[in-house]
Amino acid sequence: MGRSFQWMMAGMLVVLATSAGADWEMNMTKGVTDISQTVYSLHMIIFGICVVIGVVVFGVMIYSMIAHRKSQGAVAANFHESTWVEVLWTLIPFAILVGMAIPATGALKQIYSKGDPDLTVEIVGYQWKWRYRYLSDDPSTEISFFSNLTTPPEEISNEAPKNTNYLLEVDEPMVLPVNKRVRFVITAADVIHAWWVPELAVKKDAVPGIINEAWTKVNVPGIYRGQCAELCGKDHGFMPIVVDVREQDEFDSWLVAKQDEAKKLAELTSKDWTMAELMERGEQVYGTFCSACHQADGSGVPPAFPPLKASPIALGEINKHIEVVVKGVNGTSMQAFGSQLSEVDMAAVITYERNAWGNNTGDLVSPMDIVNYNAEQ
Amino acid sequence: MTTAIQNHSSHDHHGPAKGIGRWLYTTNHKDIGTMYLWFSFSMFLLGGAFALVIRAELFQPGLQLVEPEFFNQMTTMHGLIMVFGAVMPAFVGLANWMIPMMIGAPDMALPRMNNLSFWILPFAFAMLASTLFMEGGAPNFGWTFYAPLSTTYAPPSVTFFIFAVHIMGASSIMGAINIIATIFNMRAPGMTYMKMPLFVWTWLITAYLLIAVMPVLAGVVTMMLMDIHFGTSFFNAAGGGSPVLFQHVFWFFGHPEVYIMILPAFGIVSAIIPAFSRKKLFGYVSMVYATGSIAILSFIVWAHHMFTVGMPYAAEVFFMYSTMLIAVPTGVKVFNWVATMFRGSISFETPMLFSIAFVILFTIGGFSGLMLAIAPADFQYHDTYFVVAHFHYVLVPGAVFSIMASVYYWLPKWTGHMYDETLGKTHFWLSFVGVNVTFFPQHFIGLAGMPRRIPDYALQFADFNMISSIGAFLFGFSQLLFLLIVVKCVIAGKKAPAKPWDGAEGLEWTVDSPAPYHTFEKPPKVE
Ligand SMILES: [Cu+2]
Numbered sequence: 001m002g003r004s005f006q007w008m009m010a011g012m013l014v015v016l017a018t019s020a021g022a023d024w025e026m027n028m029t030k031g032v033t034d035i036s037q038t039v040y041s042l043h044m045i046i047f048g049i050c051v052v053i054g055v056v057v058f059g060v061m062i063y064s065m066i067a068h069r070k071s072q073g074a075v076a077a078n079f080h081e082s083t084w085v086e087v088l089w090t091l092i093p094f095a096i097l098v099g100m101a102i103p104a105t106g107a108l109k110q111i112y113s114k115g116d117p118d119l120t121v122e123i124v125g126y127q128w129k130w131r132y133r134y135l136s137d138d139p140s141t142e143i144s145f146f147s148n149l150t151t152p153p154e155e156i157s158n159e160a161p162k163n164t165n166y167l168l169e170v171d172e173p174m175v176l177p178v179n180k181r182v183r184f185v186i187t188a189a190d191v192i193h194a195w196w197v198p199e200l201a202v203k204k205d206a207v208p209g210i211i212n213e214a215w216t217k218v219n220v221p222g223i224y225r226g227q228c229a230e231l232c233g234k235d236h237g238f239m240p241i242v243v244d245v246r247e248q249d250e251f252d253s254w255l256v257a258k259q260d261e262a263k264k265l266a267e268l269t270s271k272d273w274t275m276a277e278l279m280e281r282g283e284q285v286y287g288t289f290c291s292a293c294h295q296a297d298g299s300g301v302p303p304a305f306p307p308l309k310a311s312p313i314a315l316g317e318i319n320k321h322i323e324v325v326v327k328g329v330n331g332t333s334m335q336a337f338g339s340q341l342s343e344v345d346m347a348a349v350i351t352y353e354r355n356a357w358g359n360n361t362g363d364l365v366s367p368m369d370i371v372n373y374n375a376e377q
Numbered sequence: 378m379t380t381a382i383q384n385h386s387s388h389d390h391h392g393p394a395k396g397i398g399r400w401l402y403t404t405n406h407k408d409i410g411t412m413y414l415w416f417s418f419s420m421f422l423l424g425g426a427f428a429l430v431i432r433a434e435l436f437q438p439g440l441q442l443v444e445p446e447f448f449n450q451m452t453t454m455h456g457l458i459m460v461f462g463a464v465m466p467a468f469v470g471l472a473n474w475m476i477p478m479m480i481g482a483p484d485m486a487l488p489r490m491n492n493l494s495f496w497i498l499p500f501a502f503a504m505l506a507s508t509l510f511m512e513g514g515a516p517n518f519g520w521t522f523y524a525p526l527s528t529t530y531a532p533p534s535v536t537f538f539i540f541a542v543h544i545m546g547a548s549s550i551m552g553a554i555n556i557i558a559t560i561f562n563m564r565a566p567g568m569t570y571m572k573m574p575l576f577v578w579t580w581l582i583t584a585y586l587l588i589a590v591m592p593v594l595a596g597v598v599t600m601m602l603m604d605i606h607f608g609t610s611f612f613n614a615a616g617g618g619s620p621v622l623f624q625h626v627f628w629f630f631g632h633p634e635v636y637i638m639i640l641p642a643f644g645i646v647s648a649i650i651p652a653f654s655r656k657k658l659f660g661y662v663s664m665v666y667a668t669g670s671i672a673i674l675s676f677i678v679w680a681h682h683m684f685t686v687g688m689p690y691a692a693e694v695f696f697m698y699s700t701m702l703i704a705v706p707t708g709v710k711v712f713n714w715v716a717t718m719f720r721g722s723i724s725f726e727t728p729m730l731f732s733i734a735f736v737i738l739f740t741i742g743g744f745s746g747l748m749l750a751i752a753p754a755d756f757q758y759h760d761t762y763f764v765v766a767h768f769h770y771v772l773v774p775g776a777v778f779s780i781m782a783s784v785y786y787w788l789p790k791w792t793g794h795m796y797d798e799t800l801g802k803t804h805f806w807l808s809f810v811g812v813n814v815t816f817f818p819q820h821f822i823g824l825a826g827m828p829r830r831i832p833d834y835a836l837q838f839a840d841f842n843m844i845s846s847i848g849a850f851l852f853g854f855s856q857l858l859f860l861l862i863v864v865k866c867v868i869a870g871k872k873a874p875a876k877p878w879d880g881a882e883g884l885e886w887t888v889d890s891p892a893p894y895h896t897f898e899k900p901p902k903v904e
Contacts, residue, residue, distance in 0.1 A: 028825075042751060050748065076655040078657075112690040208620060229759065236445075
């Protein structure tokens with residue numbers, strides 16, 4: 001046993017030495033908010049106490065294993081109880097726990113503290129993306145967008161080298177102003193997700209039907225990355241979070257640009273669209289949102305995902321087609337895209353499906369048709 | 378010894394039946410114990426194979442071997458099979474074999490029910506495993522099966538999963554009733570409660586926990602069944618239900634469940650450490666009270682699994698404090714084991730090696746548990762690999778090592794042969810190194826921010842994941858050596874005396890090795 005023990009110790013040392021040398025990330029981040037710093041120091045305090053207790057307890061144990069070996073002629077003592085020792089080692093741990101509970105309760109209080117937010121962002125978890133909505137008293141200035149993973153499939157399937165932000169990159173990050181108290185209201189549209197950014201020390205479950213709250217105040221501008229932290233189905237590992245924290249003026253100009261974009265979209269909705277315009281836009285939308293299941297050439301992956309080429313719905317009544325895309329098909333992976341796509345994109349993709357791949361119905365579905373459909377519901 | 382010989386001659390016609398009938402119809406606690414143990418071991422290998430699929434996929438970033446969908450089925454099935462198929466039946470098997478022999482009883486109190494509670498298990502697990510071949514695949518929602526992922530969004534096989542859980546629950550409840558009835562009614566004269574070996578005590582308390590919480594598990598899966606098939610909305614927010622309700626009910630079962638998997642381990646280690654320290658267990662009485670306190674506390678800590686679910690401040694504080702309190706009785710146990718070794722006369726046979734490793738590594742798991750109890754810090758740990766590292770430390774070098782320790786400890790009694798000590802020690806060291814190489818780095822990747830249950834991960838987690846996977850394969854394949862050692866010992870080996878360990882205590886060592894088919898038909902006298 002002595003031999004193998006030495007070997008093991010040597011092995012452990014090698015692991016420790018190499019890991020220190022390679023500067024591998026192996027501890028909790030200190031983060032960039034007051035709370036994340038508090039949590040980090042709390043974590044280190046508790047960890048330190050555990051290490052001290054461990055050294056004492058394992059020390060006595062290892063000492064006994066060395067000094068009181070039968071092979072060294074040790075003769076067993078006879079004691080097997082001692083009231084005062086037992087009382088003592090009940091009371092001392094209790095006192096240590098009280099010592100831990102005090103800073104822990106303080107930190108919790110800080111996290112739960114109320115305050116007037118400078119900005120409120122609604123976070124909604126979807127299978128498998130996030131939607132951010134910047135709430136405002138004036139609904140016309142409200143903006144809302146989805147945040148999707150952008151890591152190319154070739155990187156995931158090892159056909160292309162992986163970039164540094166592999167799996168932690170999105171098309172549209174959440175943008176926040178620095179040094180402002182931001183309130184998050186968090187919920188989910190389908191299953192439970194959890195919104196987690198380690199550097200902010202914010203992790204909150206997004207539960208359908210329940211609205212949770214959290215808040216943060218970031219001290220340093222920068223880009224902070226996190227991931228969904230509650231198993232939410234197939235692509236749970238592929239719904240990252242990126243928070244882009246900017247100086248106030250940069251944030252303001254971003255917000256204005258976003259609001260303009262939203263206004264333009266509203267104008268687009270009321271504009272008269274030509275078939276060619278719709279087809280062009282529709283092809284793009286289809287590529288982003290639909291082709292993963294229905295395939296770029298509309299052939300689908302039967303039986304899981306039906307083909308849209310020559311499908312009875314794509315060739316049949318228009319309203320039925322709109323309904324499937326807006327509301328989804330309950331109990332299947334065909335989601336309700338009504339809450340995800342703008343009227344323009346919805347009209348474009350449906351027009352596209354009705355006219356691509358030889359589905360030559362000649363039907364033109366305009367954004368106003370979608371608006372009218374929604375109004376009738 | 379003389380009693381054993383007498384029993385033998387007067388009950389020749391009562392020996393084991395021949396052929397398969399012996400196993401199908403047996404009501405003998407030793408036969409049933411043996412079947413539980415082999416069943417558990419086969420589930421351990423199956424669940425282990427699933428774990429290796431997971432670790433192989435996580436060897437490198439990127440998707441190499443399996444699709445995310447199948448990966449989720451693997452994590453789910455691994456958890457379910459290890460918890461319900463490997464660890465729990467192993468302890469029931471040990472209880473069957475040892476409790477009657479430890480309290481001087483001829484058999485379990487309810488032998489036919491004993492047969493039934495074992496024989497429904499293979500059906501439950503065959504059904505669960507068959508879901509892998511069903512359309513839509515096996516359950517893929519994690520062993521904690523949170524709704525609505527496990528209801529509205531579940532594959533069709535969820536119904537089979539629910540039925541399997543019902544059968545396992547029925548089996549556990551029957552087993553628990555049997556153990557309580559045996560301990561209450563069948564102790565030999567003079568075997569008062571405070572003389573019972575700690576393994577008997579811890580199992581008595583475990584049996585109460587089982588009876589208290591298995592019906593809760595049955596309740597929660599029945600509510601799922603109703604939601605899925607009968608249009609109710611217990612967990613469906615759109616119908617006025619709440620997914621959070623699911624978690625409260627589940628963890629009201631789930632937290633005592635983790636003690637169900639560790640209390641018997643405490644009992645085993647409390648038998649082995651004194652035996653190989655040649656010194657009486659320190660603080661027997663406080664051990665009993667500590668076990669009881671842990672069991673009671675286990676009912677008021679469940680929401681520490683739900684710190685991020687959005688509970689009010691007061692609830693967070695309550696569950697944080699109650700959880701921290703559990704460290705007190707658990708600490709008492711660890712101190713008692715160390716005090717038992719202190720100034721003993723220690724030797725390091727395989728059962729002792731596993732028990733010492735148990736104390737050290739279980740304590741490490743306890744430390745990370747204490748860290749997880751600190752609610753504000755848990756906001757960073759929750760649902761990361763830090764949690765995975767924590768519960769594998771308490772379950773693998775915790776529960777599983779204690780089971781291995783007990784197998785080595787009692788194999789001579791069961792088979793009449795000594796196992797091969799060199800191979801046993803080799804098995805120990807391979808397992809010890811394997812377990813630590815697998816799970817220690819998971820603390821680091823968890824703290825660095827890797828969520829659990831993901832099939833692919835960001836590049837900064839790559840190195841430790843690779844080490845962890847190497848450790849997992851080392852640990853996994855070492856268990857084949859365990860199989861070899863046990864089979865070898867069953868077939869042949871040095872003849873074991875009635876009491877192969879000079880420091881061991883207890884009635885089981887007063888009968889022959891191998892233990893005769895019937896023992897203690899005349900109760901022994903305990904002074
Ligand atoms: Cu998610």
